[in-house]
Amino acid sequence: MSALLEVRDLRVAFPRGRSDEVFALRGVDLSLKRGERLGVVGESGAGKSMLAFAILDLIQSPGRIAGGSIRFDGQNLLAMSEREIRRVRGKRIAMIFQDPMATLNPVLTIGRQMAEALEAHGRISEREARRRSVEMLKAVQVPQAEARYDAYPHELSGGLRQRVVIAIALLAEPEIIIADEPTTALDVTIQAEIMALLLRLCREREVGLILITHDLAVVAEVTERLMIMYAGRCVEEGPTSEVIARPRHPYAAGLLASLPGHTEPGARLTQIPGSMPPLGALPEGCAFRPRCEHAYARCHLERPELEPDLPGRRVACYLPLGGRT
Amino acid sequence: MMSAAEFRRRFLRDPTAVGAGIVLLALVAMAALAPVLAPQNPYDPMQLDIMDSEMPPSWLPGGEDRFPLGTDPQGRGVLSTIMYGTGISLLIGLGAVAVQMLIGVTLGLIAGYRGGWLDSLLMRIADIQLSLSTLMLAIVALAVFSAAFGPDLYSDLAIFMLIAVIGVAEWPRFARTVRASVLAERKKEYVDAARTIGLSPGTIMRRHVLPNTLTPVLVIATIQVAEAIVTEAALSFLGLGMPATQPSLGALIRSGFEFIFSGAWWITFFPAVVLILLILSLNLLGDWLRDTLNPKLRRGA
Amino acid sequence: MTDAPDTPAPEAPEPAPPAATGPLVSVRGLTRQFRLPSHFLALKKPKLQALGGVDLEIDRGEAFCVVGESGCGKTTLGRIVMGLLGPSSGEIHFGGTRIDRLSESQRRPYRARMQMVFQNPYASLNPRRSVGQTLAEPVRALIPGSRAEEVRDRVIDVMETTGCAPDWADRLPHEFSGGQRQRIAIARALVTHPEFVVADEPVSALDVSIQAQILNLLADLREARGLTYLFITHDLGVVRHFGSRVAVMYAGRVMELATTAEIFARPRHPYTQLLLSSIPKLEGGSFSKERPASEPPDITRAQAGCPFAPRCPIAGERCRREVPKLVAAGAARCACHAVEEGRVAA
DSSP, rough: OOSSEEEEEEEEEEEETTTTEEEEEEEEEEEEEETEEHHHHHHHSSSHHHHHHHHTOOOOTTTTEEEEEEEEEEEGGSSSSSHHHHHBBTEEEEEEEEGGGGGGTTSSSSHHHHHHHHHHSSOOOOOHHHHHHHHHHHTTTTTTHHHHHHHHHGSOOOHHHHHHHHHHHHHHHOOOEEESSTTTSHHHHHHHHHHHHHHHHHHTTTTTEEEEESSSHHHHHOOSSEEEETTEEEEEEEEEEEEESOOSSSSHHHHHHOOOSSSTTSSSOOOOOOOOOOGGGGGOOOOOOOOOGOOOOHHHHHOOOEEEOSSTTEEESOOOOOOOO | OOOOOHHHHHHOHHHHHHHHHHHHHHHHHHTTHHHHOSSSOOTTTTGOOOGGTOOOTTTTOOOOOTTTTBTTTTBHHHHHHHHHHHHHHHHHHHHHHHHHHHHHHHHHHHHHHHHHHHHHHHHHHHHHHHSOOOHHHHHHHHHHHHHHOOOHHHHHHHHHHHHHHHHHHHHHHHHHHHHHHHHHHHHHHTHHHHHHHHHHHHHHHIIIHHHHHHHHHHHHHHHHOOOOHHHHHHHHHTTTTSSSTTTTHHHHHHHHTTTTTTOOTTHHHHHHHHHHHHHHHHHHHHHHHHHHOOOHHHHOO | OOOOOOSOOOOOOOOOOOOSSSOOOEEEEEEEEEEOOOOOOOOSEEEEEEEEEEEEEOOOTTEEEOOOOTTHHHHHHHHHTTTSSOOOOEEEEETTTTTOOHHHHHHHHHTTTTTOOOTTTTTOOTSSSOOHHHHHHHHHHSSTOOHHHHHHHHHHHHHHTOOOGGGGSOOOOOGGOHHHHHHHHHHHHHHHSSEEEEEEEETTTTHHHHHHHHHHHHHHHHHTTEEEHHHHHHEEEHHHEEEEEEEETTTTTEEEEEEHHHHOOOSSSHHHHHHHSSOOOOOOOSSSOOOOOOOOOOSSSOOSSOOGGOOOOOOOTTTTTOOOOEEEEETEEOOOHHHHHHSSSS
8 A cells, every 4th residue: 555645855944144054854754654653753953843844834934845745645745836735734634733722722712713623624504513523522532521612722721722632633534643742741641641542543533643752652652653863864764663672773772772761770871972963063974973882984974874674664874783684 | 142253243244234334333433523524613603604604515506615515594514513413412312321221220120120019119100101202201391491491501401401301201111121031031040040059139130130131221222222312303303402502413404494495405404314314223223133132033033 | 250259158057067867858847828810909819739738858868759740849849948939837957957947148058058950951051151150159159268269179170070071161051052051050059069959850851862961960970979869850760760769749749758669669649550650651551541631630729638539540538528648558658548548558
């Protein structure tokens, strides 16, 4: 089966000075099958949110998509007019942000906003909108759904607001949900509630999910496939459980080993020395090279491409851990 | 935060800023060097000749090379009066802003750091002050002064009066800005860190909070100098500002206004052009400073 | 700009010599209310109960963790212990001396012995002061009579111990990354050689690969300098890795208190159990069971009974009526009627 979403060599550039540009994405491939759940993991500045925005053509000026293609259900999103793309964005591909208030309008009731999402599909009576919205609020387990329908966003707790955002996203019956750090602002018990809900809904409704987060454990819980990003590129990709059990890229391995709470208590955490270089000052060769203890001459000269590795996996490293295949 | 070198680099890269800077620098130099450069000292009655009055600029018929921009009804060269007048306008602008800053920054710091009823009181006073237009306030104050002092004493003191009145009338702008930045800064953890080493509130204010509130003060100060010059010009135009013997740009514009319809347009026109250039360059520089120094705007770029 | 000490050395009583026995820090019956903004004529002034009676004892050399979700009062607790906030009631003892009622000049000798690391390294360093100035300031303020070269030696020494390069001293904070800034903030906390450090979410603002660097540094410093930590965090992974003992807080109260190993092996309080089962795990399984939507506790309203009762799966009638006390339960201390009554295993 061909992929529902196919991103090839995507590049996003921001101007620096008058004639120079800095690339926030430096050639990213991504593919998502119908109903598949993909995790995109990276630290701040790795470009993971940029990827989400680029897929929906939401890169704000002066940034621009500087190359690549995004094919969704056979159509090239980058060749579409703004009108055509609006028929995809928020409808066939929905988006959930870290801050629910970025999606919810503070001066409109929850019900009004849900009705608007429904009306975008075609004319619908007020009673019908209410019935379907309340039904959806119940589906995302908002307690007292009838009463919440008439509430304003500020009257809800953070967790409930995120449930409402999910409900609004689902009203459009999307094929893909892109969730950018959807639970980062929430407490851990609320995170568990929201992610469990999202996981079940995606499974039941066969909605694809692109989950963007810095938290490897969340990705491990929710997704089937995993992409690890570093400095605007994907450095490793593969089935989530396999990548976590046996990381091939030294950065992926370092990230996993540095997680507190997953090693022997009190033992020294493995730390990756240094920090990610700013995108405007990347080194020659492999971007991770200055922090990599395995780097050798070739890593200084050439940039490793993301290439097939173990079955179903790809890695961008000349010396993957555990030897070359 | 930005280093001096980075600041200079950004400045030189922006043609608007460089242009405004050059114009401002030229006007300031012209005013500062007026006693040396001006062909004539307009304050010295010995150098004036009533026979020279209302001469057109030198390139028009009837003009003379001695007066490149023509003369006014009292026989003063327009170029010379502009050179001296720009100095007076700048002096009043800078002086008034110094008064505004002194009052505004002090009260803003106190209101922001102390909070409570004192904050409420100061800010209500500021609101009242802002709700009265500066011009109205100045007209009343200056009219009272000139009536009380008599015209002679008043014209001697006019420059100080203008500085004081415009200074007092506009302090709330600084006070509010400083108060807002103090409120934002004092919530930051570096202030808590200073408290955990037992520094007194006064020391924390002076050493930690105040330096971090100065950026917006600098931006406002630039714009306020322009505002103060405009206010002074307006007051002078209404006859409440600088006397005709010691004219500022506004007073010059006024002095020529009644002659516009008799054809002597140059008496008003040239001072007006200089005033516009001065205000425009100050405002453009102020806008540039705001855009450059405000990290919020910069992050969005 | 040179910084003179603000005031001459105050006539303060010498700090009591550190008692070899007894806890280093103890907190008794600590409560704190905040007044919520209201109309000044309103008859009822709404209040928020941030701490509802907290008792803790922290022994020397411990890495005592306080864990809980937003609004549980953990940050308020740390700020009260440091004297950044006053308690509404209760006592704080440091090295056997009650410190919450001291005047600023009486408190000064203790300030050198207890320091704080803040959450946000982008806000905790004054952007206009060089690293050297920032590090010298606590020495000048808290160790009166330090000569210039003593101050310099201390700054150089603390920079070396915390992994700050010597050439950082003349640079401004904006030149550093988040991890480097947090190192500087730790150096500032340690420059007066304190015994006790309150660390409020010191790694939450950092990226994962940087978190490990800072956690390792804090662990090394604990060993090298015999530091005692009050470590405030929402991250149970960090607690498990770092903590020797842990207090689980909810709605301004301690729900459970035990050694870290005990909490993770045998969580007794239903809230602790919920918290532990909510942590995402690399091996999966935490999000497979769906839970009904829960509401955070409303700490603006005085409530009878256990604050966790509305979310508790085993709450009984007594739980809604009577606040449970923190009492011994096996190897832990637990504030739960069900555990106390033996309805669930202790």
